[in-house]
Amino acid sequence: MNAKDFFGILLMAMFAVVGLTACSDDDEEGRKVTDYKEYVLTVASEKIPGVLWSEGFNYLSEVYAVKQEPSDEWSAFGNIDGFEFEKGYEYQIKIGETSYLDYSMGTPAWTERELLEVISKDKKDSENLPLHLIPKAYYDNIPLPQYRYAVEADNKELIEQDLKDNSLIPLDYHDMLYRGEDATLKWIALQDDNKVFGPYIIQSKSKAPEEMPESYKVLPPDARIVGYGEWTFLDEAENSIDNLSFDVFMGYATQTKDVDRTPSAIYLYKDLTEYYKTKYPEANVETVVISYMLSAESL
Incomplete structure (x- = not known):
């Protein structure tokens, strides 16, 4: 065997070793x-x-x-x-x-x-099943709802006190949104492990901005709004819950800088003008609007 043939065989052997090593490394780096x-x-x-x-x-x-x-x-x-x-x-x-x-x-x-x-x-119904399996450390990090209202009436103080005393949503519960097994949007609010509001199914539909009542302009959301809709809260049998239906604004709170993600806040609005005109006719009510800002962090 001459030197040229020897070095040719040696070079081929070296490439073969490198190839085997590479295959071995691929196996090591795989699943x-x-x-x-x-x-x-x-x-x-x-x-x-x-x-x-x-x-x-x-x-x-x-x-x-x-x-x-x-x-x-x-x-x-x-x-x-x-x-x-x-x-x-x-x-x-x-x-x-x-x-x-x-x-x-x-x-x-x-x-x-x-x-x-x-x-x-x-x-059978399972025994001692808890209402939820949401750790306190999780729901404690969800901000409480921010409740606002605007009243235009002769007896403004009377209406405002009634609004303070009769919030439609508990103000000391952490509100959370999540998806059910069939991707249905659901809502639950927790004060602690044993005090639960819900869970409720949310029946939602889209709305155009011009479909929102003019009265909401007296209490505009402090956000850059990117979506509009309507939410109706239903129980597990899909029956509507009294007074739990709202117009919805979805957007980024004004202090939010990152907008390349899910909206940071959800604003629930309701016009209660007709309700308070009937409840307190002597108050000469012109406009009553309420708003709840909920965190969208749990979505």
Whole structure:
């Protein structure tokens, strides 16, 4: 073998080694299974509002309430591949949970769960189910609603006192919006773990700016408005709740600099002029408008 042939073979061998190394590195950098386990869960007969974690942040949603043996406490649980939940039934199921790591992904570590077996399915209402699974640390960070009103009347003080005493929405509850299982917009307000207003379904429709009452101009929202609509609050049977229907302005509060995201505030408006003309005819009411500013942080 001459020197030219020898160096040719050596060069080919070096490229082969580099190629094998590159393939090995690709395997090392791909998706890895970091953990796998199987366990049994009790799944409550209805979904409730709760907080889940995804892609580095917490979000509010309708969740499965589950118990994992030996614990007797309900906790929030997200998607289970292959599990077909039917409201009104309590389940005992076996699932497999796989944890992955892939540094090429936006979120390098994540967990997937899949149904392995339905052990039992009983038609019953689950016992001791909480009203929600929203941690105090989460809802305490949601600002309380900001309540404003404007009154034009001879006896303005009488109307203003009535408005202070009879707010349509509790002013010391944290209002939160979230999406139900079918993407329906829902609303819940919490003062603490046991004092709950709602949850309610929000029936929404769009409105044009010119459809809003002229009276709202006496109490304009302090925001850059980007959307208009109407919200009607419904119970779980989809019956409307007395007095809980509002015109809606969606926008960015004036102090908000980042506008490349979901609007930062939602303004609920209602014209109560006719109501107060009837309630206090001697007050010579001309205009009564109320407004609630809610945080859109939970969306």
